[in-house]
Amino acid sequence: MKKLINKPEDVLVESLRGVAAAHPELSVDLDTHVITRATPKEQGKVAVVSGGGSGHEPLHGGFVGVGMLDAAVAGEIFTSPTPDRVQAATKAVDRGAGVLHIVKNYTGDVLNFEMAAELAEMDGIEVGTVVVDDDVAVQDSLYTAGRRGVGLTVLLEKIVGAAAEEGQDLAAVVALAEKVNAQGRSMGMALTSCTVPAAGKPTFDLPDDQMEIGIGIHGEPGRHREPLAPASDIARQLVEPILADLDLTGPAIVMLNGMGATPQIELYLMYAEVAALLEKAGVQIARNLVGNYITSLDMAGCSVTVLKADDEILRLWDAPVITPGLRWGA
Amino acid sequence: MKKLINKPEDVLVESLRGVAAAHPELSVDLDTHVITRATPKEQGKVAVVSGGGSGHEPLHGGFVGVGMLDAAVAGEIFTSPTPDRVQAATKAVDRGAGVLHIVKNYTGDVLNFEMAAELAEMDGIEVGTVVVDDDVAVQDSLYTAGRRGVGLTVLLEKIVGAAAEEGQDLAAVVALAEKVNAQGRSMGMALTSCTVPAAGKPTFDLPDDQMEIGIGIHGEPGRHREPLAPASDIARQLVEPILADLDLTGPAIVMLNGMGATPQIELYLMYAEVAALLEKAGVQIARNLVGNYITSLDMAGCSVTVLKADDEILRLWDAPVITPGLRWGA
Known part of the structure; x- marks a missing residue:
């Protein structure tokens, strides 16, 4: 560890x-x-x-x-x-x-x-x-x-x-x-396990050539494992179940979240893939967040969240916020 | 990779x-x-x-x-x-x-x-x-x-x-x-190598029980390697060379920076260690940053930066900034 x-x-x-x-x-x-x-x-x-x-x-x-x-x-x-x-x-x-x-x-x-x-x-x-x-x-x-x-x-x-x-x-x-x-709906994936300090070893074993789709934020099992795939394919596997679950056409707030150990250069790359897929499906991204917001210790991976927004939600979103993790407007 | x-x-x-x-x-x-x-x-x-x-x-x-x-x-x-x-x-x-x-x-x-x-x-x-x-x-x-x-x-x-x-x-x-x-002065350390995408493998080998003190942000060699140590010892090894190099007593801006793959729970823990050592040495931390600001791809590790500050530097620090990476006052 x-x-x-x-x-x-x-x-x-x-x-x-x-x-x-x-x-x-x-x-x-x-x-x-x-x-x-x-x-x-x-x-x-x-x-x-x-x-x-x-x-x-x-x-x-x-x-x-x-x-x-x-x-x-x-x-x-x-x-x-x-x-x-x-x-x-x-x-x-x-x-x-x-x-x-x-x-x-x-x-x-x-x-x-x-x-x-x-x-x-x-x-x-x-x-x-x-x-x-x-x-x-x-x-x-x-x-x-x-x-x-x-x-x-x-x-x-x-x-x-x-x-x-x-x-x-x-x-x-x-x-x-x-x-x-x-x-709102979300879906995540992991490239690696996280390691809980008290356990001292990874929560689960994920071979070097595998990823897990649908992972939870505690390293609990997702939908399935499969060989590592390109970002474009991963994006599709995150976005499609979200869109299948709820009609999210129209204005939305989208978050591309890092699981803790994934660097920003990869998160922005994933965001480009996710945003393109969402927009193609009729989602109009009105606001977005790209970064580490809800993590799973040192897990590498990401999640996508899409929230259907209206004027009221966007107005409240834009209101000033002063916290260590989110800050704008003041 | x-x-x-x-x-x-x-x-x-x-x-x-x-x-x-x-x-x-x-x-x-x-x-x-x-x-x-x-x-x-x-x-x-x-x-x-x-x-x-x-x-x-x-x-x-x-x-x-x-x-x-x-x-x-x-x-x-x-x-x-x-x-x-x-x-x-x-x-x-x-x-x-x-x-x-x-x-x-x-x-x-x-x-x-x-x-x-x-x-x-x-x-x-x-x-x-x-x-x-x-x-x-x-x-x-x-x-x-x-x-x-x-x-x-x-x-x-x-x-x-x-x-x-x-x-x-x-x-x-x-x-x-x-x-x-x-x-201003800085010093960093790594728990793991980074992996450049085009290379496809870690830039250097760092055994599971070793860390590198004084690492560069491209994975270039630091001062030495040694067995993994507690955060308190790592903090001392980062702070002491900084303080030995320049008189930094008085007001200062301090950054505890993550190398890319180190989660915030660890960065805050390191900040507590670093801040205590600096304050004991007469540095008055007037402002701070804790997070990923200058990373090295997916390297795990951290760095410490200390900048001696005066009223003018603090005034300019506090001025509004609106960027993806730093934002306050507007």
């Missing part, structure tokens, strides 16, 4: 220490692994909380800030945070207008956020929840029942974060989150 | 096609591999041009935009762009107030930019040049005489780009560039 770490069991807290040192605009609790804005938003606005296992950086901690999340709860690597920590984060950021939980559809996350919501409601905090399940690759998997939540989470956190920031109420924010989840 | 590419010989132009598709605010010439702003800066301001071999993305093309570069010239992977293309870029962005060339100290780049400057001057364009040579690791190397130009280039392009944007004249911009170069 070749990693820039000290002891495997200290990776999360030592990385959070770096986040704290690098970003004075964030507050990082090294005991609970909760990241919040150093300056909370105004009283009377909905707060937005997300979280899940670590190893997907910048998701979620890197999306805390003005216009996006109020708090992120970082579990151990690929492990859901416990309900009490999600509850603590919820309580910490509530500004009297309720809190939205953004949960990726993995069994542990769904259960723990559900329990946290119940605990928070006992504290008198109104909680709304959206469960993101955008991955068209597989139905049911190692970590989840139903579709997995992957890349769309990034776009949803941005759009819903903007709605909360401008003062929309909890019902409106929840409805928007459900709309975004219904209108 | 596991990469998201089609044919190795098409990687650069196909990646540039992705840059063009993703960034309508840039103009990408797919014949000359020159990236410019779609909307040029006002007449009467100094223009800033950089470039060099590709494979270091986001450097340089990802730093074209308001507040930073006017043009970037992308050579083939790890290969200097030819003088005629640098000349064409210089001519394209000249707004009548002269052009600054930012050149990393590699023999090919220095020669080609020198020739391009002569050609541009024959066209009546005044050219100033700064050669960045911040790498304390080695004196002379496979690609260069003297010290190599590495991470400081990112900081210099931002600071000098801001000075040009606010209307400082060519003499002032050149003097600032030289000051920044004199006040």
